Amino acid sequence: MLKHYRALLNKGVMGINKRNGDYILAYNPRHLYPLVDDKLRTKKLATEKGLGVPELYGVVEIVRQAQDLPKLLSQYEDFVIKPAHGSGGEGILIISGRRGSFYRKPNGLLLKESELVHHVVNILSGMYSLGGHPDSALIEYRIQVDPVLESISFQGVPDIRIIVFMGVPVLSMVRLPTRIANGKANLHQGAIGAGVNIATGTTLNAVWFNDVVTEHPDTGHKISGVQIPYWDTLLSFASSCYDLTGLGYQGVDIVLDKKKGPLILELNARPGLNIQIANMTGLSHRLQRVEAQHHGLHDTEARVAFAKQHFSV
Amino acid sequence: MNNRHLYGLVFVLMAAGLGLFFFKVTVLGFPVTPFEESEIWDVEASVSFVAQKKPVRFSLFLPRNTERTSIVNEQFLSRGYGLITRNDDGNRQAVWSIRKDTGEQTLYYHATVQREGISSGRKIKKIPDVVAPGFEGPFLDAANSVVSEIVSESADMDILVAALLKKLNSDKPDDHVLLLLGKKNTLDKKLQTAVQILALHGSPARVAHGIRLKEQGRDLPFVHWLQVFDNGFWKNYHPLTFEPEIPEDYLFWWHGAAPVFTAKGVDNPKVKISVSLSLESAINALVDRGQVLTPQLIAFSLFSLPIHVQTTYRILLMIPVGALLLVFLRNIVGVKTFGTFTPVLIALAFRETELVWGLFFFSIMVALGLSVRFYLEHLKLLLVPRIASVLIVVVILMAVFSIITHKLGLVRGLSVAIFPMVILTMTIERMSIVWEERGPSEAMQQGFGSLLVASAAFAVMNIKMIEHVLFVFPEMLLVCLSGTLLIGRYTGYRLTELFRFKVFLKD
Incomplete structure (x- = not known):
């Protein structure tokens, strides 16, 4: 047991206690959490800084507004409805088209207008928010997945998670939806996590549940060695999020749109640790390196350059 | 992080707690272990009856000082009743009376009893009168032949x-x-007959009644034995071993053929005797004997609280121990549980139900509640009404469960009622959400984790030694706190993470 403990320590694998005690508690002041827990605030901050986000079509804050929803939606063919304080992808409704007065979901099922309104009312009641607090519903642009990533995912929207520490991207992975994961990009629900080389933006090994895989189980395409488009933009977006929120340790989720390029989806003040498995690399050594040297890195370019120099593979 | 500050704080707390502990043990002589064979007991007789708008008169025999036991302190709770106590032929009796009363009434007699070493007591010069045996006709003949039979076989009183x-x-x-x-x-009738036969033989004898100061308990039965006057002493004879001695823990209450109480003008009179170890008195006794030097420490300790509040604190003081264990299991071992302190509260409920039944009830209630919760999912209810519905269903399930187990004759089934239902409801809600969002295996893992932690907390919180130490030395809570603070800065791996990250160990 002690041998295993030492082996993990030598590889720099970070445990939950260390993440919480030495990084989240130390670098993420609690008063900044609302900036990332509320997706609407995150979106506004990112827009002010000129970072790409999915366009906001409208916000529903009280039940009365839900009745006017169809009028608001009439000008959009497809859109996404999500809770402002949701977590783990819960409560997200994607509408990919219309048929008469019906709304069509990506899997082909049709929704009545009343069902759509009911879903929004549920979001407002806090059904999907942390702690069950009343919430608001965001209606926004539906991502058209970039063709490179589309070939290695099954339905849903793959996203790129980058862990940023003091503005320096330290570890990254791309999360690919599978049939089992029901189109969701959550690793514990069965999505594939593939590590990404910070220096080059090419994918490394991929982990599916606890196994290492090389091909996507549904599409059959090779997963490792794929070049993620716009990689430098992704890194600079991720790095800018530090200036955006002030959170020292955060996870930045970015999607790639066919037409609009990288768009910031959400930020996370308590990013998970499975990204270490997807990369087969521990976080600790990289974090310590940044802790020692980040004082000399004053802007995004310097931070990204530092990451590319030190964190290849 | 400023760990030095934390270590300093931990050191101060630990030193304060342990220092006071050792001071109380070594200098003041506080007992570290629970009293196994306590000399001092609290005895309580609760008298209850239903008054009938008539004059009430209730007589109750009371224990008295004997050569075996002495009554250190006694109190009556009379609620407006007139009270006289009187001595009569070696018996003490309390008589409560009132001109008129109605409804259910409860009066109390409370005594602190100290057991003395066994001694033969004072020699009685005057030989007690022999009460007329009162046999007539065929009974007299039968008794006479019994007397002649036993006399022919016996050389002295013990053998007789x-x-x-x-x-x-x-x-x-x-x-x-x-x-x-x-x-x-019955045993009582046999002893009364023995008294009559001994009277016929010319030996003064009487039936003695008492209770055992052995285990703490409520509603204790009376024990009976025989007392025979021989050579200036009342000798005690055990009714079943026939030996001229009775167990040390017998407390003499009264003697004679009369029952322990007589009541006039009331319905349904009852007397219940309960007995508990008197820790407070034991420590006061240390003070009296000069072994505890600073009585101020007692005056401001938990012992100064009323007994029923003390009982509550005995349980409350165990919660920090459960919490420390929970912190250890969650942050160092890495067991997943529902809610933060749910397992500790479940463990508290287990104290009433016993472990195995508790686990059984809890699993059944959660399983049933969960199936109802999954059904409610179809109705698309909003959050608060949904949780409230589950709560109502949980209460209904608990009632039904109690009724069924009661009909089946399983007494334990009734104790399901003490499960904290809000905790049950929240466990069900959390479990169903984890089930939906992270799958059944994760939900089961957390469910078993919760029960595991609850069982461990139950086991630790049930150790009498720990309960005693925390109650007599509440300063040990500071040690408990410092342990918790230390774990609060443990940033190493959790035991379960060694398995989570096992792919890193392959080469």
Whole structure:
């Protein structure tokens, strides 16, 4: 047991206690959490800084507004409805088209207008928010997945998670939806996590549940060695999020749109640790390196350059 | 992080707690272990009856000082009743009376009793009168033949009494004994008959009644034995071993043929005797004997609280221990649980139900509640009404469960009622959400984790030694706190993470 403990320590694998005690508690002041827990605030901050986000079509804050929803939606063919304080992808409704007065979901099922309104009312009641607090519903642009990533995912929207520490991207992975994961990009629900080389933006090994895989189980395409488009933009977006929120340790989720390029989806003040498995690399050594040297890195370019120099593979 | 500050704080707390602990143990002589064989007991008689708008008169025999036990302190709770106590032929009696009263009434007698070493006591010069045996006709003949039989076999009083008791207790009693005992051959009746036969023989004798100061308990039964006057002393004879001695833990209460109480003008009179170890008095006794030097420490300790509040604190003080264990299991071992303190609260409920039944009830309630919760999912209810519905269903399930187990004769089933239902409801809600969002295996893992932690907390919180130490030395809570603070800065791996990250160990 002690041998295993030492082996993990030598590889720099970070445990939950260390993440919480030495990084989240130390670098993420609690008063900044609302900036990332509320997706609407995150979106506004990112827009002010000129970072790409999915366009906001409208916000529903009280039940009365839900009745006017169809009028608001009439000008959009497809859109996404999500809770402002949701977590783990819960409560997200994607509408990919219309048929008469019906709304069509990506899997082909049709929704009545009343069902759509009911879903929004549920979001407002806090059904999907942390702690069950009343919430608001965001209606926004539906991502058209970039063709490179589309070939290695099954339905849903793959996203790129980058862990940023003091503005320096330290570890990254791309999360690919599978049939089992029901189109969701959550690793514990069965999505594939593939590590990404910070220096080059090419994918490394991929982990599916606890196994290492090389091909996507549904599409059959090779997963490792794929070049993620716009990689430098992704890194600079991720790095800018530090200036955006002030959170020292955060996870930045970015999607790639066919037409609009990288768009910031959400930020996370308590990013998970499975990204270490997807990369087969521990976080600790990289974090310590940044802790020692980040004082000399004053802007995004310097931070990204530092990451590319030190964190290849 | 400023760990030095934390270590300093931990050191101060630990030193304060342990320092006070050792001071109290070594200098003041506080007991570290619970009293196994306590000398001092709290005895309580609760008298209850329903008054009938008539004058009430309630007489109750009371224990008295004997050569075996002394009454250190006694109190009456009379609620407006007139109270007199009187001595009568070696018995003490309390008489409560009132001109008129209605409804259900409860009066209390409370005594602190100290056991003395066994001594033979004072020699009584005047030989007590022998009460007339009161046998007539065939009964007199039968008694006379019993007397002549046992006298012919015996050389002294011990052998005579043993022979008599043996005869009366025989599995195959002869015709004389059958006639004398009649159909109602209880121990009390046998002893009364023995008294009558000894009277016929010319020896003063009486039946003594008392309770055992052995285990703490409520509603204790009376024990009976025989007392025979021999050579200036009342000697005690055990009714079943026939030996001229009774167990040390017998407390003499009263003697004679009369019942422990007589009541006039009331319905449904009852007397219940309860006994508990008196830790407070034991420590006060240390003070009296000069072994505890600073009584101020007692005056401001938990012992100064009323007994029922003390009982509550005995349980409350165990919660920090459960919390420390929970912190250890969650942050160092890495067991997943529902809610933060749910397992500790479940463990508290287990104290009433016992572990195995508790686990069984809890699993059944959660399983049933969960199936209802999954059904409610279809109705698309909003959050608060949904949780409230689950709560209502949980209460209904608990009631139904209690009724069914009661009908089946399982007494334990009733204790399901003490499960904290809000905790049950929240466990069900959390479990169903984890089930939906992270799958059944994760939900089961957390469910088993919760029960595991609850069982461990139950086991630790049930250790009498720890309960005693925390109650007598509440400063140990500071040690508990410092342990928790230390774990609060443990940033190493959790035991379960060694498995989570096992792919890193492959090469």
